[in-house]
Amino acid sequence: MKIAITTNGTDLQSSLDPRFGRCPYFLLVDLETLECETTPNPGASAGGGAGIKAAQALTGLGAGALITGQCGPNAYQILEAAGLRIMQAPVVSAREVIEMYKRGDLAPINTPGGAHQGMQGRVR
Amino acid sequence: MVIAVLSGKGGTGKTTVAVNLALSLKEQGRIILVDADVEEPNAALYLKPDLALDEAILVTVPVPEIDRELCDYCGRCADFCQYGALAVIAEGVLTFQELCHGCGGCALVCPKKAIREVPRQIGTVERGGLKGWSSGRGGSISASPSPYR
Known part of the structure; x- marks a missing residue:
């Protein structure tokens, strides 16, 4: 199974970026082999509707679950419609996130956070 | 005056x-x-x-309404929209009417003519x-x- 993590970089050393809509990359990690694929997040450069663009891109990657810090209501609606499991992890390396996932230490995200939280609550 | x-x-x-x-x-x-x-x-x-x-x-703006019978989830409407008001995933199409700017572009680019504009009251x-x-x-x-x- 492959897990998607919102990250600042393109390998397992990269740290998790807690902002789903505005993270620079989605890191797709194969749980067995630990092979990674990186996809740039189209929401990172969007003027508005970042969460929507990010969620739409993510659902096409074939991930079995998503691990991030928080996501807003619009992104959450799309991820929920796609039936994707979402879990929360702290800002640690992607490698540590995978370890935490395997140990069952990650809490699920069952409700969306506030809108625009990745922009400190501001729209601009 | x-x-x-x-x-x-x-x-x-x-x-x-x-x-x-x-x-x-x-x-x-x-x-x-x-x-x-x-x-x-x-x-x-x-x-x-x-x-x-x-x-x-009533003051209204036009927003998209998708005909699910005609839509084949090609995603062209979502690609066109500059405001993220449409998202197309394998499971269907979602519209976010509060983000829509009423340009009508989605309806124009839909190859199946599956989108029509309907009024949404804003005031x-x-x-x-x-x-x-x-x-x-x-x-x-x-x-x-x-x-x-």
Whole structure:
């Protein structure tokens, strides 16, 4: 199974970026082999509707679950419609996130956070 | 004659000036005060017009409605939209009407003609008369935010 993590970089050393809509990359990690694929997040450069663009891109990657810090209501609606499991992890390396996932230490995200939280609550 | 009262900054006295201008001029002839504040129109709080609520005009913007029978989830509408108002995933199409800017582009690019524009209410325009204004009726027209937001 492959897990998607919102990250600042393109390998397992990269740290998790807690902002789903505005993270620079989605890191797709194969749980067995630990092979990674990186996809740039189209929401990172969007003027508005970042969460929507990010969620739409993510659902096409074939991930079995998503691990991030928080996501807003619009992104959450799309991820929920796609039936994707979402879990929360702290800002640690992607490698540590995978370890935490395997140990069952990650809490699920069952409700969306506030809108625009990745922009400190501001729209601009 | 039309006098516009405006400011680039809130709290500078637009309502104060406009309301007092209207009151000062009401003996001069028919006065119409248009409160064009789309967020918090408050001239009506001072002048207390008799608002004929059944005459309220609905203000709407066009937003997309998808015909699920015709849609084949190609995603062209979502790719076109600059505002993220549409998302197409394997499970279906989601619309985010509050993000839509009403450009109609999604309907134009849909190869299956599966999108039509329908009105979404974003506000109302109310108008009413003011009693006791000596030369004929004064009217006050104001825009107000909609409970449908």
